[in-house]
Amino acid sequence: MANNFKYYSPTEVIFGKDSERETGKQLKRLGASRVLLVFGGNSARNSGLLDKVRCSLKEEGISFSELEGIVPNPRLDKVYEGIRIGKAENVDFLLAIGGGSAIDTAKAIAYGLAEPEHDVWELFQHVRIAEKCLPVASILTIAAAGSETSKGCVITNEKTGEKRAYDDNLARPKISIMNPEYTKSLPDYQTESGCVDIMMHTMERYFTNGGNLEITDAIAEALLRTVMKNAVVLHENPGNLDARSEIMWAGSLAHNDLTGCGNDGGDFMTHKLEHEIGGMFDVTHGAGLAAVWPSWARYVYKDCLHRFVRFARNVMDITLEGTDEEVAEAGIYAMEQFYGNIGMPTNMRELGIRPSNDQILDIANRCMIASGNHTGSAKKLNLDDAVEIYKNAR
Amino acid sequence: MANNFKYYSPTEVIFGKDSERETGKQLKRLGASRVLLVFGGNSARNSGLLDKVRCSLKEEGISFSELEGIVPNPRLDKVYEGIRIGKAENVDFLLAIGGGSAIDTAKAIAYGLAEPEHDVWELFQHVRIAEKCLPVASILTIAAAGSETSKGCVITNEKTGEKRAYDDNLARPKISIMNPEYTKSLPDYQTESGCVDIMMHTMERYFTNGGNLEITDAIAEALLRTVMKNAVVLHENPGNLDARSEIMWAGSLAHNDLTGCGNDGGDFMTHKLEHEIGGMFDVTHGAGLAAVWPSWARYVYKDCLHRFVRFARNVMDITLEGTDEEVAEAGIYAMEQFYGNIGMPTNMRELGIRPSNDQILDIANRCMIASGNHTGSAKKLNLDDAVEIYKNAR
Numbered sequence: 001m002a003n004n005f006k007y008y009s010p011t012e013v014i015f016g017k018d019s020e021r022e023t024g025k026q027l028k029r030l031g032a033s034r035v036l037l038v039f040g041g042n043s044a045r046n047s048g049l050l051d052k053v054r055c056s057l058k059e060e061g062i063s064f065s066e067l068e069g070i071v072p073n074p075r076l077d078k079v080y081e082g083i084r085i086g087k088a089e090n091v092d093f094l095l096a097i098g099g100g101s102a103i104d105t106a107k108a109i110a111y112g113l114a115e116p117e118h119d120v121w122e123l124f125q126h127v128r129i130a131e132k133c134l135p136v137a138s139i140l141t142i143a144a145a146g147s148e149t150s151k152g153c154v155i156t157n158e159k160t161g162e163k164r165a166y167d168d169n170l171a172r173p174k175i176s177i178m179n180p181e182y183t184k185s186l187p188d189y190q191t192e193s194g195c196v197d198i199m200m201h202t203m204e205r206y207f208t209n210g211g212n213l214e215i216t217d218a219i220a221e222a223l224l225r226t227v228m229k230n231a232v233v234l235h236e237n238p239g240n241l242d243a244r245s246e247i248m249w250a251g252s253l254a255h256n257d258l259t260g261c262g263n264d265g266g267d268f269m270t271h272k273l274e275h276e277i278g279g280m281f282d283v284t285h286g287a288g289l290a291a292v293w294p295s296w297a298r299y300v301y302k303d304c305l306h307r308f309v310r311f312a313r314n315v316m317d318i319t320l321e322g323t324d325e326e327v328a329e330a331g332i333y334a335m336e337q338f339y340g341n342i343g344m345p346t347n348m349r350e351l352g353i354r355p356s357n358d359q360i361l362d363i364a365n366r367c368m369i370a371s372g373n374h375t376g377s378a379k380k381l382n383l384d385d386a387v388e389i390y391k392n393a394r
Numbered sequence: 395m396a397n398n399f400k401y402y403s404p405t406e407v408i409f410g411k412d413s414e415r416e417t418g419k420q421l422k423r424l425g426a427s428r429v430l431l432v433f434g435g436n437s438a439r440n441s442g443l444l445d446k447v448r449c450s451l452k453e454e455g456i457s458f459s460e461l462e463g464i465v466p467n468p469r470l471d472k473v474y475e476g477i478r479i480g481k482a483e484n485v486d487f488l489l490a491i492g493g494g495s496a497i498d499t500a501k502a503i504a505y506g507l508a509e510p511e512h513d514v515w516e517l518f519q520h521v522r523i524a525e526k527c528l529p530v531a532s533i534l535t536i537a538a539a540g541s542e543t544s545k546g547c548v549i550t551n552e553k554t555g556e557k558r559a560y561d562d563n564l565a566r567p568k569i570s571i572m573n574p575e576y577t578k579s580l581p582d583y584q585t586e587s588g589c590v591d592i593m594m595h596t597m598e599r600y601f602t603n604g605g606n607l608e609i610t611d612a613i614a615e616a617l618l619r620t621v622m623k624n625a626v627v628l629h630e631n632p633g634n635l636d637a638r639s640e641i642m643w644a645g646s647l648a649h650n651d652l653t654g655c656g657n658d659g660g661d662f663m664t665h666k667l668e669h670e671i672g673g674m675f676d677v678t679h680g681a682g683l684a685a686v687w688p689s690w691a692r693y694v695y696k697d698c699l700h701r702f703v704r705f706a707r708n709v710m711d712i713t714l715e716g717t718d719e720e721v722a723e724a725g726i727y728a729m730e731q732f733y734g735n736i737g738m739p740t741n742m743r744e745l746g747i748r749p750s751n752d753q754i755l756d757i758a759n760r761c762m763i764a765s766g767n768h769t770g771s772a773k774k775l776n777l778d779d780a781v782e783i784y785k786n787a788r
Contacts, residue, residue: 002639004410009403015655016398214624215644218616226609245396249655250609258652261409261643 002213002262009256011149012175015249019179020139023053023095024060027137030174032093035064036086038106039097040071043141047182053097053139065089067109072285073278074101074108076121076157082109087116096138096173099194100145100154100285103138107153107171110134124155124164126372133170141182143248144194144286146201146255148176156279163279164370176252180244188238192342193286195231195247199224200270200289201254207300207307207378210264220259221314223250228315228338235342269376270296273389276363276370281353290344291351295393297332299385301325304378308332348394360390396607396656403650405543406569409643413573414533417447417489418454421531424568426487429458430480432500433491434465437535441576447491447533459483461503466679467672468495468502470515470551476503480528481510490532490567493588494539494548494679497532501547501565504528518549518558520766527564535576537642538588538680540595540649542570550673557673558764570646574638582632586736587680589625589641593618594664594683595648601694601701601772604658614653615708617644622709622732629736663770664690667783670757670764675747684738685745689787691726693779695719698772702726742788754784 014022027035035057037050044050057064067082085091086109096106112120114132122128138148147153151172156163183191202220206212227250233243253259260266273296274288283291301308305324312318312331316338320330336346345351355363364386368375375381381389408416421429429451431444438444451458461476479485480503490500506514508526516522532542541547545566550557577585596614600606621644627637647653654660667690668682677685695702699718706712706725710732714724730740739745749757758780762769769775775783 002410002636004413005407007407007409010406012404013399013401015401016396019398213640213643215617215620215640215647218620219613219647222612222616223609226612230608242396245656246608249607253609253613262639 003211003264005261007257007261008169009149009258011173011256013149013178013252014175015178017179017181019177020049020052021056023139023177024056024058024062026175026177027057027062027093027095028060030093030135030137032062032135034089034091035062035093035095036082036089036091036109037064037066037095037097038070038082038102038109039066039068040102041068043185044097047141047185049097049139049141049182065091070098070102070105072101073156073163073282074105076155078105079108079112079120079155083112083116083120086113092134094134094136096136097141099140099142100147103136103145103147103173104153104155106136106138107133107147108155110136110171121157123166124157130168130170133168136171136173137175137177138173139177140248142186142190142194143183143244143251144197146198146251148173148178149252149256152255154275161279162366162370163275165275178248180241180248183244183248184239184241188235189287189343190284191234191238192231192344193284194251195227195234195286195342196290196339196344197286198227198247198251198254200293202259204268204271205260205263205266206311207267207304208263209304210377211262213262216259216261216263217310223254223259224315226250231342264377265374267377268374269371269381272367272371273386276367277348277353279366280355280359280363283351283353287345287351290339290346291348292389292393294332294336294346295389297335299389299392300376300379301328301332307378355390355394360387360394364390397605397658399655401651401655402563403543403566403652405567405650407543407572407646408569409572411573411575413571414443414446415450417533417571418450418452418456420569420571421451421456421487421489422454424487424529424531426456426529428483428485429456429487429489430476430483430485430503431458431460431489431491432464432476432496432503433460433462434496435462437579438491441535441579443491443533443535443576447489459485464492464496464499466495467550467557467676468499470549472499473502473506473514473549477506477510477514480507486528488528488530490530491535493534493536494541497530497539497541497567498547498549500530500532501527501541502549504530504565515551517560520560524562524564527562530565530567531569531571532567533571534642536580536584536588537577537638537645538591540592540645542567542572543646543650546649548669555673556760556764557669559669572642574635574642577638577642578633578635582629583681583737584678585628585632586625586738587678588645589621589680589736590684590733590738591680592621592641592645592648594687596653598662598665599654599657599660600705601661601698602657603698604771605656607656610653610655610657611704617648617653618709620644625736658771659768661771662768663765663775666761666765667780670761671742671747673760674749674753674757677745677747681739681745684733684740685742686783686787688726688730688740689783693783693786694770694773695722695726701772748788749784754781754788758784
């Protein structure tokens with residue numbers, strides 16, 4: 001049985017070769033006049049993309065400022081820096097160039113500039129909700145986060161070690177320009193981490209005890225199989241542009257809510273467990289997800305058995321005849337093998353970290369606080385569960 | 395290899411039980427103050443939906459006028475009537491209640507009211523393009539046309555017998571409210587015609603010689619399999635609400651361009667061939683598609699063999715070992731059997747019409763004129779091809 005749902009994914013997508021050349025024209029059409037570019041640095045510069053974007057904006061008479069130096073697990077201090085620049089330069093439009101970190105930073109700055117009388121971090125502390133947000137656009141160069149079409153935004157407060165999410169349709173990018181060519185320079189580890197993140201955005205919505213639409217399940221399974229196939233292609237041949245196109249578009253579809261229509265909101269505990277690891281250890285997000293998922297899955301699958309069986313059959317191609325438990329376990333094992341095959345960790349040791357018991361209690365506590373009442377659908381987790389899952393992943 | 399593409403599907407969807415109760419609130423949020431309701435009549439009245447919508451609008455202080463009597467293959471004279479009412483009442487928002495006919499009529503009226511100095515039929519004659527369009531919303535009660543999230547609009551000029559399409563993002567509904575309960579009263583023939591139409595919206599985008607994304611193919615196949623399964627459920631048990639939910643949401647996804655991302659624009663000749671049958675004989679659109687598709691498929695499949703083989707394997711579950719031609723033919727035959735199983739025609743005789751040779755030449759000519767340069771991707775058709783396909787379907 002499916003639940004009522006709302007679906008809203010208004011972001012315009014311009015996909016393919018040379019699409020970045022449309023940047024100026026498209027932003028002008030959307031009313032931009034003073035843009036803040038938000039990006040990491042080396043990659044956008046070395047690929048020539050930054051220069052192309054600058055030219056494209058100049059050609060349309062759009063003025064711009066720049067905020068450089070965005071890093072993975074994007075930081076609140078850069079958000080504040082962007083807000084300062086944006087105020088000084090009277091910015092009316094944000095353009096992120098990069099992946100989820102650049103886009104999320106741009107979204108957070110857009111919130112901050114639209115309501116300059118408030119501290120933007122309050123949104124991430126969930127003590128108020130946003131009333132306004134400046135328009136955001138992105139030129140995607142890392143397929144993974146899905147932030148280019150999503151309402152999500154995740155920022156790390158480097159002072160407190162908190163990694164926090166704030167979701168609102170106000171921040172959905174107006175337009176996202178995607179040329180898969182620009183993902184080619186990404187190291188394999190980052191590419192494969194991206195693939196895991198894309199898959200997890202789908203799986204978080206898939207493992208639910210609260211019902212779903214068949215068509216949503218079928219689309220989710222189609223997406224997972226396509227991403228797995230192309231993740232293997234890219235592990236062997238990173239330059240395969242067709243595979244990069246598949247992964248890039250899958251990344252958007254996995255996180256624009258399409259794969260959640262009719263479900264109960266999904267589980268999302270793997271993401272929340274990983275967020276705290278990311279906040280404390282600064283690991284690559286997708287790799288962190290791969291490291292914690294098998295432990296999560298083995299801890300919860302008996303409470304969501306029908307979905308794990310379906311997953312094993314329809315996604316992992318498990319043909320084993322056996323009990324539901326055996327089929328579900330075979331599916332989890334097969335996913336673990338897959339992570340290994342594409343060079344991803346399947347526990348924290350392989351991720352390169354070894355949190356102490358105290359650290360685990362600390363991040364488990366933080367995870368519970370950040371989760372509020374939403375502590376899972378496959379199984380509702382409490383503090384002890386979170387501690388157990390972290391320990392089993394160690 | 396995939397093509398560059400643009401994807402834009404901004405329509406907000408409110409899906410599920412009691413969703414129609416939000417009508418007034420949502421339209422107010424979207425700025426509506428004087429609404430024109432566009433609907434057929436009996437169905438909206440008998441189900442109580444019309445009264446609920448009126449109440450919901452009144453509660454929010456939104457005034458409204460009504461245009462009743464929209465029929466399948468919606469007619470230009472009702473569009474003109476709506477434009478007259480809209481001008482007199484200063485309408486600023488269109489709300490369609492029904493299926494594709496009501497929505498397409500509302501879209502055409504919205505174009506006409508936004509540019510009152512022009513004849514709206516010019517758009518459908520493709521002698522000018524629209525610059526503006528009033529906002530359109532819909533409450534969907536017939537799953538099929540996909541018009542609730544699409545840019546498409548098809549109107550029949552009853553004077554000339556021409557059925558013509560005009561596509562523009564300007565007319566994409568701002569919001570579509572979908573409660574599958576309201577599709578329950580639909581006769582089985584209409585329900586199954588809807589299922590065929592939904593499938594054809596996907597298949598038109600699938601049968602192409604111009605490349606595609608794997609993920610688009612996988613989603614299209616998932617959608618087709620889900621619709622086929624639930625079409626059979628509804629043929630046996632029309633009251634099954636879960637199946638109605640699946641079909642309703644599939645109808646939107648099949649025609650919001652999701653299943654065409656990365657292709658060459660698709661084929662769409664089955665639709666164009668059917669449009670002329672519909673223009674001349676006023677048959678049910680989906681049934682007309684079922685009646686012409688097998689003939690089209692058998693005429694073109696050798697020119698698009700790899701796609702017909704993929705279709706046979708991944709959608710129709712053909713496991714036959716044989717030549718590509720044999721597998722492709724088996725897939726077409728299986729689809730024909732499926733149409734028969736859900737009470738749909740597989741040729742014009744079963745559709746209840748028997749056009750003369752002269753009539754066939756006439757509609758084939760009209761089809762060529764309406765198609766312009768876009769006469770297919772699986773195989774580019776000329777006048778002789780169209781005549782042949784019509785004759786083989788007779």
